[in-house]
Amino acid sequence: xxxxxxxxxxxxxxxxxxxxxxxxxxxxxxxxxxxxxxxxxxxxxxxxxxxxxxxxxxxxxxxxxxxxxxxxxxxxxxxxxxxxxxxxxxxxxxxxxxxxxxxxxxxxxxxxxxxxxxxxxxxxxxxxxxxxxxxxxxxxxxxxxxxxxxxxxxxxxxxxxxxxxxxxxxxxxxxxxxxxxxxxxxxxxxxxxxxxxxxxxxxxxxxxxxxxxxxxxxxxxxxxxxxxxxxxxxxx
Numbered sequence: 349x350x351x352x353x354x355x356x357x358x359x360x361x362x363x364x365x366x367x368x369x370x371x372x373x374x375x376x377x378x379x380x381x382x383x384x385x386x387x388x389x390x391x392x393x394x395x396x397x398x399x400x401x402x403x404x405x406x407x408x409x410x411x412x413x414x415x416x417x418x419x420x421x422x423x424x425x426x427x428x429x430x431x432x433x434x435x436x437x438x439x440x441x442x443x444x445x446x447x448x449x450x451x452x453x454x455x456x457x458x459x460x461x462x463x464x465x466x467x468x469x470x471x472x473x474x475x476x477x478x479x480x481x482x483x484x485x486x487x488x489x490x491x492x493x494x495x496x497x498x499x500x501x502x503x504x505x506x507x508x509x510x511x512x513x514x515x516x517x518x519x520x521x522x523x524x525x526x527x528x529x530x531x532x533x534x535x536x537x538x539x540x541x542x543x544x545x546x547x548x549x550x551x552x553x554x555x556x557x558x559x560x561x562x563x564x565x566x567x568x569x570x571x572x573x574x575x576x577x578x579x580x581x582x583x584x
Contacts, residue, residue, distance in 0.1 A: 465478070
C-alpha cells in the first residue's frame with residue numbers, strides 16, 4: 349500500500365523553501381555530524397531533533413513523546429519509535445499508530461532502516477532524517493555567514509551551474525565537471541575557474557574537506573539546498 353508523496357508545502361526541506369537563516373541552521377546541524385530529524389512545527393518553524401546516542405525515542409501526539417507532534421490530529425498518541433541498532437537508526441511502527449507511518453511514500457509494516465534524506469510521514473507531518481557526516485565536520489560558522497550562500501555573483505553562479513551540469517539528467521552517480529570543462533562553458537581561463545572554485549568552497553564552508561571530496565560535496569550542496577535547480581542545468 350502506498351501513500352501520496354509529500355509535496356513542497358509540507359516537506360520541511362523542500363528546495364527553494366529554506367530562508368537564508370534556515371539554510372545556515374541546517375548546515376550547522378549537518379556539520380555536527382550526528383543524526384537528526386528536521387520538521388516544521390505548528391507555526392511553520394524549522395525544528396531539529398538530535399537523536400543522540402543509542403536510546404529509543406518515541407514519536408506521537410502526547411506531550412510526553414520525545415518528538416511531540418501535538419498539533420497534528422492524525423498522529424496517534426504513541427505513533428512510532430526511533431531505535432538505534434548497531435549504529436543504524438530505524439523507525440518502528442508495528443501497529444502502534446492508527447493511520448500508519450510512511451517512509452518515502454510507502455507504508456511500513458514493522459521496522460525500517462532509515463537512510464539519509466528519507467522522508468517520514470506521520471499524520472500530516474513530514475520529518476526528514478539526516479544521518480550526519482562525522483568525517484565532514486567543518487569549522488564553526490561565523491554569524492550571518494549562511495546568507496552568503498544566497499549572495500553569489502553572476503560569474504560564481506555560472507561556474508556553479510557548469511560544475512553541476514553532469515547532474516542534469518538526475519544521475520546521482522555523475523561526476524562534477526572538471527575545471528577545464530567549466531572554463532570552456534563559461535569562457536574563463538582555468539586559473540580564473542580555480543579562483544572562483546576556491547571562493548565557492550569557502551562560501552559553502554567546505555574548506556576542511558579532502559581535495560577530492562570538495563567538488564562532489566559542493567555540487568551536492570548546491571542542488572540539495574536549491575541554490576542551483578535542475579532547470580538551471582537544462583542546456584550547456
